[in-house]
Amino acid sequence: MYEFLKNLDRRWIFLLMLLAVSFPILGRWSFPEKISPMVHDVFAAIEELPEGSKVLISFDYDPGSQGELQPMASAFTRHCAEKKFKMYFLCLWPLGEPMIEKSTNLLKKEYPDLKYGEDFMSFGFKAGGEGVIKVIVTNMRELIPTDQFGTGLDNIPMTKGIQNIQQMDLIINVSAGDPGTKQWVQFASTPYDLLTVSGCTGVQAPLLYPYIPKQLRGLLGAIKGAAEYEQAIDEHYPKIAAMPEAQEAKQRMGAQLVAHILMVILIIVGNIVYFVGRKRGDAR
Amino acid sequence: MKRTVPLLIAMFAGIMLLASTFIPLTETWGETVTIWFDILAVGAFVLGGGNLLKIHLEKISSKRSGWAFSVVTLLAFVITLWVGLVQWGVNPPKLYPTHSWAGNYIEEGSGLFWIYDNVVYPLTATMFAMLAFYVASAAFRAFRAKNIEATLLLFTAFIVLLGRTYAGVFLTDWVPGFMAMITGMTPEHFNTMQLDELTGWIMNAPNKAGNRAITIGIALGVVSYSLKILMGVDRSYLGQD
Structure with missing residues (x-):
C-alpha cells in the first residue's frame, strides 16, 4: 500500500477529482448556507439604498473566471433590479463586454418592465484600466461620450445629468484581478468616499480584506460568498428563491464541498506517506 | 537627447499627476495626462503586435522546436485581428443605420462574438x-x-478548506452549545470554535494584519521609487540604449 501511494500516478488523483466534482454537479447537490457577517454587510449596503438609486456595476473579469464570478454578477443584477435601481454597467477587461450582455439579457428576460436607457444601460468596455477610473471619477464625458452602442449620453434619459461617477450612490465591482476592486478602491472609493462593495475570486479575497470596512463596505469571496449572498436574497425575495436559475452558486457549492473534502483527505494521506517514508529512511 | x-x-x-492629487485646481491636468496614457497605450498595442509577429516568424523560419505552435498563434492572431478590424458580421446600429x-464589434452574431463564444470562452474556462x-x-x-511553519499552514488550510463549505457548519455547529453546557457561559463566547466562524476570524484578523503590513510596506517602497524617477535619480526604466 505504502509503495502504491508513494508512487501514485497523478492520473488517479485527476480521476478522483473528476468524480468528486461530477457527482454533485450532475446530481445538483446543494447544501444550506449560513450568511456570514461579511456577506450580510454587502447585502445590507445594497438593501438599505432607496428605490431609484444610481448604481455603477463594473464587471472586471473574463470567461476564465466566469465559473467563479458569474453567479454573483447575476445575483447583484437581480438584487438591483428588485430594488428598482438605475443600473450603469461598465467593464475594464477587453473580454468583459459579453459578461455585461449576460446581465442585460437576464434583465430583459426576468424583468421585462425594465427599459434600456431608463432603468439600465451599458457603457461597454473601456480601455485604459485604472486610468479610466481616474478620469471618470471626475469627468466621465471626457472618456465615455457614448454608451456601448454609440448613442450619446445626452440622448439616454438615465445618463443625461451624469457628469462623473461621484454621482453614483453605490459602486459594485465584480473583479478577477487588475484592473479590479483594488483600483476602484484606490482611485474612486477612497479619495471620493464612494460607497463600494465587491465580489472577487478566491485568490484575490485575502488581498482585499485590508480595505474593509471603510474603503470597501463588504466583499463576496468566490463562489462561497456568492452562495451566501444568494441565500440572503432568497430570504428577502421569495420570487427569486423560487427561481432555480437564481441558485447557481448554491448548486456549485456542492461540488466545492466534495472537492475540498477530497483535498483534505489527499493532504492527510500525502503526509502519512511522508512520515512513514521518513521513518523508513526513504522520504523525499 | 535620447x-x-x-x-x-x-x-x-x-x-502633473502628483499635483492633481493634492491641489484641486490642477485636477483636470491629471485627467489630461491620464488620457495621454491611454493614447500611448494604443501605440503599445501596435508595438506588442509587431513584437509577437517578429518573435514567432523568426521561430517558424528557423524551425526551432515548437514552431508549429507559433504557426497556430500567428494564424489565431491574424484571423482575429482581421475579423475585428473589418467588423465581420456587425450590423449598423439602429440609431445610425447608414x-x-x-x-x-462584439455584438451577438458578429464574427468576433463567434470567435469569443466558440474559441476564447471554452479555452479560457477550460x-x-x-x-x-x-x-x-x-x-x-x-x-x-x-516543520512548525508548514504544520501551522497545513492546519490553517484545513480550517479554511472545511470552513468555506457546509462541512464547517455540519462538523462544528454543536460546539458552542456543548461548551456553554460545560462551562455555564453563553454559546456566543464559543462561536469562533465553529470552523466557518474560525475561517472568518483567520481572514479578518491574521490575514488582514499581515496584508496591511505588506501593503503599507509596498506603498512606502513605491513612494521612494517614484520619487527617484521623478528626480531623475533612477533611470533604469529608460533601458540601455
Whole structure:
C-alpha cells in the first residue's frame, strides 16, 4: 500500500477529482448556507439604498473566471433590479463586454418592465484600466461620450445629468484581478468616499480584506460568498428563491464541498506517506 | 537627447499627476495626462503586435522546436485581428443605420462574438477549470508538515478548506452549545470554535494584519521609487540604449 501511494500516478488523483466534482454537479447537490457577517454587510449596503438609486456595476473579469464570478454578477443584477435601481454597467477587461450582455439579457428576460436607457444601460468596455477610473471619477464625458452602442449620453434619459461617477450612490465591482476592486478602491472609493462593495475570486479575497470596512463596505469571496449572498436574497425575495436559475452558486457549492473534502483527505494521506517514508529512511 | 527628452516627459507627467492629487485646481491636468496614457497605450498595442509577429516568424523560419505552435498563434492572431478590424458580421446600429462601421464589434452574431463564444470562452474556462486537478495533485505531493511553519499552514488550510463549505457548519455547529453546557457561559463566547466562524476570524484578523503590513510596506517602497524617477535619480526604466 505504502509503495502504491508513494508512487501514485497523478492520473488517479485527476480521476478522483473528476468524480468528486461530477457527482454533485450532475446530481445538483446543494447544501444550506449560513450568511456570514461579511456577506450580510454587502447585502445590507445594497438593501438599505432607496428605490431609484444610481448604481455603477463594473464587471472586471473574463470567461476564465466566469465559473467563479458569474453567479454573483447575476445575483447583484437581480438584487438591483428588485430594488428598482438605475443600473450603469461598465467593464475594464477587453473580454468583459459579453459578461455585461449576460446581465442585460437576464434583465430583459426576468424583468421585462425594465427599459434600456431608463432603468439600465451599458457603457461597454473601456480601455485604459485604472486610468479610466481616474478620469471618470471626475469627468466621465471626457472618456465615455457614448454608451456601448454609440448613442450619446445626452440622448439616454438615465445618463443625461451624469457628469462623473461621484454621482453614483453605490459602486459594485465584480473583479478577477487588475484592473479590479483594488483600483476602484484606490482611485474612486477612497479619495471620493464612494460607497463600494465587491465580489472577487478566491485568490484575490485575502488581498482585499485590508480595505474593509471603510474603503470597501463588504466583499463576496468566490463562489462561497456568492452562495451566501444568494441565500440572503432568497430570504428577502421569495420570487427569486423560487427561481432555480437564481441558485447557481448554491448548486456549485456542492461540488466545492466534495472537492475540498477530497483535498483534505489527499493532504492527510500525502503526509502519512511522508512520515512513514521518513521513518523508513526513504522520504523525499 | 535620447535619454533627456523621455526623462523630462516622465518627470513632467509624474509631477502633473502628483499635483492633481493634492491641489484641486490642477485636477483636470491629471485627467489630461491620464488620457495621454491611454493614447500611448494604443501605440503599445501596435508595438506588442509587431513584437509577437517578429518573435514567432523568426521561430517558424528557423524551425526551432515548437514552431508549429507559433504557426497556430500567428494564424489565431491574424484571423482575429482581421475579423475585428473589418467588423465581420456587425450590423449598423439602429440609431445610425447608414453607418455600417458604427456597430458594436462584439455584438451577438458578429464574427468576433463567434470567435469569443466558440474559441476564447471554452479555452479560457477550460484552462481555469483544470487548475482544480493540478492543485489536488500538488496538495498530495507537496503539502507536507516538514516543520512548525508548514504544520501551522497545513492546519490553517484545513480550517479554511472545511470552513468555506457546509462541512464547517455540519462538523462544528454543536460546539458552542456543548461548551456553554460545560462551562455555564453563553454559546456566543464559543462561536469562533465553529470552523466557518474560525475561517472568518483567520481572514479578518491574521490575514488582514499581515496584508496591511505588506501593503503599507509596498506603498512606502513605491513612494521612494517614484520619487527617484521623478528626480531623475533612477533611470533604469529608460533601458540601455
